[in-house]
Amino acid sequence: MESADRIRAIMNALRVNDTVLVTELASRHGVSEMTIRRDLDDLAQQGVVRRVRGGAVSLLLRGEEPPFGVREREAVEAKRRIGAEVASLIADGEAVLLDSGTTALEVARALRERRVTVLALALQAVRELATAPRIRLVLPGGEVRQGELNFTGPLTETSLRALRFDTAVIGCCGLSAEHGVTAHDLPEVAVKQAAMDAARRVVVAVDSGKFGRTAFGAVCPLSRLDVVVTDPGIPPDQHDALVAAGVAVRLAGPAPEAGA
Numbered sequence: 001m002e003s004a005d006r007i008r009a010i011m012n013a014l015r016v017n018d019t020v021l022v023t024e025l026a027s028r029h030g031v032s033e034m035t036i037r038r039d040l041d042d043l044a045q046q047g048v049v050r051r052v053r054g055g056a057v058s059l060l061l062r063g064e065e066p067p068f069g070v071r072e073r074e075a076v077e078a079k080r081r082i083g084a085e086v087a088s089l090i091a092d093g094e095a096v097l098l099d100s101g102t103t104a105l106e107v108a109r110a111l112r113e114r115r116v117t118v119l120a121l122a123l124q125a126v127r128e129l130a131t132a133p134r135i136r137l138v139l140p141g142g143e144v145r146q147g148e149l150n151f152t153g154p155l156t157e158t159s160l161r162a163l164r165f166d167t168a169v170i171g172c173c174g175l176s177a178e179h180g181v182t183a184h185d186l187p188e189v190a191v192k193q194a195a196m197d198a199a200r201r202v203v204v205a206v207d208s209g210k211f212g213r214t215a216f217g218a219v220c221p222l223s224r225l226d227v228v229v230t231d232p233g234i235p236p237d238q239h240d241a242l243v244a245a246g247v248a249v250r251l252a253g254p255a256p257e258a259g260a
Contacts, residue, residue, distance in 0.1 A: 014058040021055040078231040085252035100150030101171030123149040152187040168199030174213030177241030182215035189217035208233030
């Protein structure tokens with residue numbers, strides 16, 4: 001099992017039990033106890049767990065999203081393909097509002113060689129695009145959220161309302177037929193809503209693992225979206241709900257093998 005897959009499995013175990021043991025994890029994943037200790041030390045540095053004798057205890061609150069550094073290692077290839085697919089929807093010369101999050105960061109990477117104007121809502125994307133020769137990079141005002149490094153608050157919302165964009169690329173923590181687009185952080189919900197209001201077209205970039213999940217803050221119903229770009233792992237019922245709501249669904253990457 002690759003390190004990223006193992007970390008994700010440990011995170012899933014922590015969501016269920018709150019506490020994990022080194023010996024049990026090593027046996028379950030077929031690796032040494034030293035490897036598991038390194039994994040737990042990595043998660044401790046990210047603020048996800050507190051190390052205790054023989055294991056670790058989760059520090060995440062119920063419903064709280066894992067830190068950016070952890071999420072960045074999840075579904076890496078799917079996110080790259082989604083980023084490339086979103087970039088293919090954007091024409092040269094467009095004004096693009098780029099949301100925060102790990103999938104949006106892949107969109108930024110895919111746009112580096114393009115001739116577009118980008119307002120970036122996270123410092124990770126700013127770093128990616130600051131040296132891109134043909135990108136016109138615009139930053140909002142506002143407070144930078146600790147850890148996530150995204151812009152939030154009234155100044156951010158006001159700056160978005162003063163501008164107009166061809167496309168808003170939005171990320172999310174959850175997307176479901178019943179509850180629409182949701183996010184964990186309430187100030188981030190308000191920024192996403194202002195971003196969508198300022199754009200002619202709303203494109204959601206989301207890996208299939210987010211479907212069926214519901215986070216604390218409601219961003220918008222499915223009918224507010226124009227396009228959803230995801231990977232072929234999207235559950236069929238969620239795909240059908242998007243189509244029924246009039247949303248165009250684009251799948252990035254090869255279809256899963258039969259029986260997979």
